[in-house]
Amino acid sequence: MLVLVGLVLCLVSADALTAFPPKFQVGKLNGDMVVKCNTSVQHVSWTQNGEPEPMAEMVAEGRTLTILGLDLPATGNYSCWAGPVLLDTTYVVVSSTGKEGMNVSCQAESYRGSFHCSWMGPRSAVFRARLTRSDGSLGQWVPAAGRRGRFSASLADPSFCPFAEELRPMELQLEGLSDTSYLNFSFHFFIRDIVRPDPPQELTVQRRGEQLHLTWAPPASWPLPKSYFALLYRLQYELHNSTQVDRYVEGMEELRLQERVRRVRISCQDPYANPAWSPWSTWQDVDAARQSQLRAQ
């Protein structure tokens, strides 16, 4: 029991990572690993997670340290020193097994080549993401934000052309480091399959005699021209007897209604691609609109 508790404390006491370390090395469990100190100094000393005196299963020779039979307690922060001077630092982890199928979900608000992804991972992990762009070039690593095991990153492909047919999928690579292990996976998708527009904006309701006149505008993030980037609108309104009615409108940004409507809201979708509807706009109260109009008269 005591040994177990001691082992757990040992593992926990290794500094939790708060950002991706600049230099890391991935080894196989029980394999040997050589860590090099990037310096011109001939003889260096080593620390692991701040502790001097490398353990028996490590061999220091000149600028290299060989870890024999890499196990979990042997992972962590290896620093090499010339006396009190820090020369170099390498973070050592083992490769993780059987973690291929990570549940990543991505969304784009339009066809501008930018999107947002989120996924679950170990709470103690740090992640970063990188995009292979549509022109084949490799993007920069982007650090992921993490909170309670849910991670997210926003990425953009500056070479993405909204007007061209998407022939190659985006390739997203995710890399994660927990205290002891390394996760690596990539996945592919087309922007057209992850588009979910923002809600339409500026929904206004005007009463003209017995009619209601509704107008709105496409989401600000939606690309132009309208003739090319069409939107299908869905208006939902509630009658005074609480019945809800849906009306679909394409190619227009207005609608006239005869009914006695209490309130109305709107969402939209790309009719030619992914069937995801935008979030709803907030409800617009029709009686409030009428009252403010009466007051103005």
Ligand SMILES: *[C@@H]1O[C@H](CO)[C@@H](O)[C@H](O)[C@H]1NC(C)=O
């Ligand atoms: C590793 O240890 C060195 C020396 O103590 C320190 O400067 C560095 O920030 C540590 N790196 C990480 C990722 O903890």
Ligand SMILES: *[C@@H]1O[C@H](CO)[C@@H](O)[C@H](O)[C@H]1NC(C)=O
């Ligand atoms: C070694 O250090 C030099 C100078 O700081 C740096 O330019 C080089 O990229 C480093 N090499 C490695 C493998 O980290």
Ligand SMILES: *[C@@H]1O[C@H](CO)[C@@H](O)[C@H](O)[C@H]1NC(C)=O
């Ligand atoms: C993947 O994540 C989504 C939402 O984040 C969830 O609805 C779905 O059930 C998850 N699928 C698996 C296989 O975990």
Ligand SMILES: *[C@@H]1O[C@H](CO)[C@@H](O)[C@H](O)[C@H]1NC(C)=O
């Ligand atoms: C991560 O995965 C990519 C592609 O799957 C591969 O090219 C790369 O070498 C892997 N990185 C490491 C450190 O294993």
Ligand SMILES: *[C@@H]1O[C@H](CO)[C@@H](O)[C@H](O)[C@H]1NC(C)=O
């Ligand atoms: C609510 O009113 C509409 C139109 O006046 C009518 O068609 C509908 O049947 C009514 N629904 C209920 C539940 O009374």
